[in-house]
Amino acid sequence: MPRVLSYTPPWLSRGAPGFDVFNQSNAKGKGPYRPGSGPARTSAPGPKRTIANRGNEIFVAVGNEIRWANLLHLKEAGQEKEKHGFRKSWKNSPGIDTRGELDQVYRTLKTNVSGQITELSIAPNNDFMAICTSHTVHIALLPDSAHLVSDDTGPIRLKTFHLGPTSHVLDSSPLAAVLWHPLGRHGRCIVTVTSDANLRLWEFNRDNRNSFGEPELSIDLKKLASGVDSMEDFQAARIDDKSGYTPDSFEMEVASACFGATSKVNSRGWNPMTLWVAMKNGDIYALCPLLPKKWEYPSLGRPFLRSLALPVQARDQISGHGDDDAFDQQTSDQQREWFAGIRGDLDENPRTGELLEVYTRPVYPGPIPRLQGPFIFDPDVDVDDSEVTDIAVLNPTNDAEAEDEEDAGRDDPPVSIICVATNQGKMHVCLEFEGVEGEWLPMESATGIIPLYDCPLLQRFETVEFQTKDGNEVSCHPIFTADAKGGASVFVSTETGVYFVGMTGWVRPLYDELSNFERDGAALRIEAILRGAGSLLESIVHYRQDQYGDRLSSTAACVAMANVELGYFLLASEGSQPHAIIIDAPDSDYYADGHPVVPYEYDEVTGPKLPEPWPAYQPPQSLFDFQSQLPKFMENVPERHKFLLKEEIRMSTATLNILTQAHRVLVNETQLLGQAASSLFTRCQRLQDELRDQLRKANDVANQIEDITGEEEATQEGELTGSKKIDARIEQVKAKQKELVERTERIRQKLSKAGTRELSDKERAWFAEVDRMKAGLLDSSPPEEGEEPTPSRRLVQIRKLKDDLLQQVHQLGTEEPAEKKGDDEVKVPSEFRKKKVQQIMELLDRESAMVEAATKKLRRLTVASGGY
Structure with a gap:
């Protein structure tokens, strides 16, 4: 369970310079809140992904305006503001010229995007940003960080390109998902999915404007779902194309989509090239492999390709050739042909200099894979009465930043954790044990036999309920945010707050069991794991709606950051109010090595109970954006009745009419002021109660400290208390230590003598x-x-x-024989x-x-x- 260290810091609270980054009152095309002026128009309910980060930099969409800021600079500016008096207004501090400092707080990025921005998404290489509205997508070229922090603090106009000017327009279907492909070359590949099940894959180049106009790959998922062979036309329909009503138009209404792996680092298997698509009625489909023409992987990508090829080779060795294995044999042949067509070249990343391997997509069996699904849920999962809002696929072993040497050589089980969120405030956690592999439709066969495919199964693990309906009204549209530290955990953003869902408690034992080759009793152990403790649900941020009179204010989904400068940082916003959480999440808590969660409080009953952090009170936004309509009403009073406003009140029909109209104007304003005053009074009372609790807890801690270190006399029974008891214990420990040392020395001497004896x-x-x-x-x-x-x-x-x-x-060997020898000399041969x-x-x-x-x-x- 993540331990919250502190809530919104002072440098992001009202009055600090960081608050102005999220303030909507001064946004272009976004006027202040006007009570009684009618409901605001919203494109779609639920939180929006209007906050994106690039390291410590954040990009915030306020209306149709984009603002850039550096969190470290905001923190420094907030600390500088505290030196001049934090209680004073940032704009109206007397004697302080804050004009230059205020310009340094954030910079406005101007674009040619019209309409309210609903999503910001940074490319993997951090050089492009996708700016999305309800129907359109624009690709903006991001300037370097050094250029954004220059002395010139004026607005910057971004160079943007309209992605699909004939595909993503107001006349077409709205967008359901905009995803950067994790294997795109130089991070310049993006996938767009519309709600009418049309998928488009774009490979753009800033030097070629035509690459922004036409997609590299266009697929109509409705046609692909009913396709028989790969020779059919699966291209998505254009605006001018007329199509009649089909049942698939209702059954295949896309809610969201995601890739099986969000990064190519440490990713294995088919996950980074698998696109999961969730329909609003609960059906889930998979598209694998979905690749651009050129896709890249780091220079050490050979294990990645090996992880794809080894299962194919193993299946070829054990598979049969009977009628029951016809589909498996066809899939194996297609995968083998696909692997044979892969060609790779070395390339260098122009920004980082990293050596990459760039592969070319094989021509055969074709660029369009088969649509696998729909995946069948368990019978006890009832999703017919709910509507799916988002989907997330987790692979904890693939997304880990660091792996042990023993785990690096171990084959991970092909298990995917699929999380599906519904508008009823529920999250279904399902397991897919078979693993999704690349599949294609067969070529046109002479036999004319239509192949039949079995629908894969999804094993439901549990259902997490983090919000219920208010009566019969469904007001929850949750979306997922990936954890910055990876692992089996996600953040869920709703209209009422942000929730943390941790699944490490059961994912790690399950993965270890599936990775073990011991088969005896495996079914019993896995069943015990699945029936054991479930996922951990924790409310991280709670939006207190009583502070905001405007319930239609936009809510931004949270973003998670983890670095040295900010720590483990969570940022979200509700209206003009930013919400930040600083979390203490060491590796031993809930991310690594499968250890149980470290509790925040001590296990001992007598241990001190540390107070939990509490978010600071934020005044209602309506008080700051409030503009009374009474002056405007006074101006609109007819001329023949204006004299009544300056004279004494007389009982007449005209006076009654004026008072009635004035009451209609003031009733909403006084009601908002009364609610704000009531909320402030309630919080003041709560603050008094909390202060009493804090004083009581502090008194208890002081008594415990006094019992430990206080100077007290001995009791009647002769027992020591306070510091005397501690001193006696220390002396006792010292004496025991001295005794142990002497005993050790005696034993050592005995051992030295035990090894000697007298000589014979x-x-x-x-x-x-x-x-x-x-x-x-x-x-x-x-x-x-x-x-x-x-x-x-x-x-x-x-x-x-x-x-x-x-x-x-x-001498004998070198002596020469005499010239003349007598007859009496002895001759030696x-x-x-x-x-x-x-x-x-x-x-x-x-x-x-x-x-x-x-x-x-x-x-x-x-x-x-x-x-x-």
Whole structure:
């Protein structure tokens, strides 16, 4: 469970410079709130994605105006404002020239977008931004951050391109989803889905305006759902095309769409190229693979392709060729043909310099995949009486920022967590165990047999209910926001607040069980996990509607940020009021290693209960944007009756008519003022009660501290209390420590003596002999008469004898024979002489070997005796 550290900081509260970024009163085309002037026109109910972030920078859409600000600069400006007096108005502080500082708070980004902006979406490479209205999409080229913080604080006109000027216009169907493709080359691929089930994939280039006019791929999902072979025309209809009524027009009304993985980092399998589409009636479809002509992946993308190819190869080895496996065999053949057509080249990212692998989409089996679905829910899931508002697909193992070395080599189970939100304030959490793979329609067959496909199943895990209906009125339109830290958790934004849904408690055990190869008892363990504790639901932000008289004020969906400068930061807005939450979410709490959630309070009953943070009181927006209609009424009084306003009141028909009309004007204004005053009075009373509780808790903590460190006397029973008790405990611990050290020393001495024993007579004689041998080896003096020579002396004599013999042999071998020899000389044959010399050399070698062996033995004995 995320622990909230603090709510909206002072630098985003009213009066601070950060508040002006969200203020709607000074927006272009957005006048102040006028009570009694009629309801405001809204494009669609529910929160809008009108806040986008690029690191610490935020882009906020207020009406049809876009504002840019840096949260770090807002924080510094708020701290600077506190130095000059936070209670004074930011615009009316006397003696302080805030004009220059106010211009630095935010910058206005001008565009040619007409109409109220409903969504802002930043491209993956942070260089483009999609600006969406209810029917149109504009792609804006974002300037660099250094250019936005320049000295020139005036408005900046963005260079924008109308995406699909003949496709996304007011005459066509409204937009249901605008998504950046996670594998788009240089982040310049976007997918648009309209409510009439028309999907378009755009690959644009700022140097080619034609790329913004026509989509690279256009698909009509209604035609694709009933398609038989890939040779049919599945292109989305244009504005001029006339189409009659079909049942699919009602059944396939798109509510939202999302990709199976929002980032290509650490993503595996088919997830980043799988588009999930949710219909308003509850049907869910999958489109895989949906790829542009050129798609990229980091240079280490070979494991990504390997994760796609290995299941195909494994299925080819175990699949049969019977009639029951005809569809599987066809899918395997198509996937194998698709893999064979992939071609890759190395490319460098022009912004980051990262080395990328750019792949070309295969020509066969075709760019349009088969529409898989609808996915069948469990019979106990009743979605007929509700309307789906948004869909989110989670893959915790794929979206993790860091993985252990052991987990990196482990194959993740093909399990996807599909979350579906409905307008009844419920979220259905479903599991898809089979995994979505690439499938295509078959080529036109000569047999003419129409293939039949089985609808995949979705296993419902639980239903989370975070808001109920007010009577019979459905006023909830939740949308999802991905967690900045990844993992199995999402944020849900509604008209009444922001909720956190954490699923790590059961997702991690389930993934570990499915990744384990131990099959014995697996079904029982998985069933126990599914029946165990469910997801964690926590209300993070609660919009207090009693503060706002205008219930039609726009609500912005939250954005989650996690960085070093801001920490774990959550930002949303309701009307002109920003709401920010600073959350303490360490890895050991609810994101990593499957440990249980760390509670905010101590487990001990006697431990101090820390007070929970409480959002600061925000005055009603209607008080600041209030403009009385009474002066306008006074001007519209007829001339013949204006004299009655300056005289004493007289009972007449004209006077009664004027008072009646004035009452109609003032009744709404006084009612709003009364509600604001009542709310302030109620909160003041609540503040007093909370202050009493805080004082009581502080008194309890002070008593506990006094009991621990206070100077109190001994009780009647002789027990010590306060600091004396602590000092006695410390002395007792010191004495115990000293006793343990002494005991350890005694044991060590006993162990050292336990390893020694007395020597026997033979051991003493052997060591004496070794000592004599050692002395003999060191003594090389010549022996006396009658004394036995030592080994060293014998070695010296042998070496001397060897040298003499070698010298004599050398002389005999080099001596020339005499010219004349007498008859009496003994003649020795040369062969005999050589043989004798050879014998002598062998004897010398043998003697040398014996000497060396004796030397080595003596050296070993010397080492052994010395080591002892």
